[in-house]
Amino acid sequence: MIWIAALSVLIGVIGNIAYKNTRQVQINTIKVDTTKNMETMPPLNILHLSDLHLENISITPMELYNKLKTQNYDLIALTGDFLDRKWTIPKLVPYLEVLRDLNPRHGIFAVFGNHDYVLRKKNFNKLKETLQQYECITMQNEHVTLEMNGHIINVIGIDDYSTKRSDLEASFTGIKEGYNLVLTHDPNIVLEMGDFHFDYLLSGHFHGGQILYPKAYHLVKMGKLPRMNMVKGFHRHEGRPFYISEGLGQTGVNIRIGSRPEITLHHLESSSGN
Secondary structure, eight states: OOHHHHHHHHHHHHHHHHHHTTTEEEEEEEEOOTTTTTOOOOEEEEEEEEEGGGGOOOSOOHHHHHHTTSOSSEEEEESOOOSSSSGGGGHHHHHHHHHHOOOOTTTTTEOOOOOOSSSSSSHHHHHHHHHTTTTTEEEEEEEEEEETEEEEEEEEEEOOOTTTTHHHHHHHHOOSEEEEEEEEGGGGGGGTTSSOOOSEOOOOOGGGBBBBBBSSSSGGGGGHHHHHHSEEEEEEEEEEEEEEEOOBBBBSOOOOOOOOOEEEEEEOOTTOOO
């Protein structure tokens, strides 16, 4: 019938556009004022990548490098969901080479997401070892203390909340007084951090909905934040700022509607100019 043929053509056109959207990588710059927390803290430039999902990624390592090579970074934050198939681990290597070649001043820090934990233990360990081989500091409910011009920056890696691996007590135990930068995969954890102070939190997990029609109704089972219409971008909870990346790759079907792959540059600086 004619209407069936027309519908098939329409679906094909929409599918083609949705696939092309996966190649339209957006670079967003976020400026965060640190005056309230650390007035004299030196500026901190962070490159944030999340949800590479290497089974469905539409940017090559060389394309990624060309987009990022002109800037200097103090640190690189990777917030999980690198892959979920063991045979994809070698595909991660050229991307890690790119990040290493960007030579961030204070290193590359990585946490894991729910898809990474789909791997069997020995394969997960291979993923972790691969990250470490290319100079990534992997964190599972732990923190690293950096000193910048006499100021303390605590990089806190909280393990994946959606798979019940988060341990706030372990993550914050022994922490020094300073600026608390949290890296985690599932941003829903912010709703349970009333007793654990953070100054800024970076996350991913939702892919900006990946398919919005016009809202990400399919995310309602992924925690309270989607029901609060917080699935991407900059937000605050109880006055504390956090960011949800739309991610670089896709999961399931390799398409995006109403969302785009994202690279985020976070510029943390005091408005006082000190």
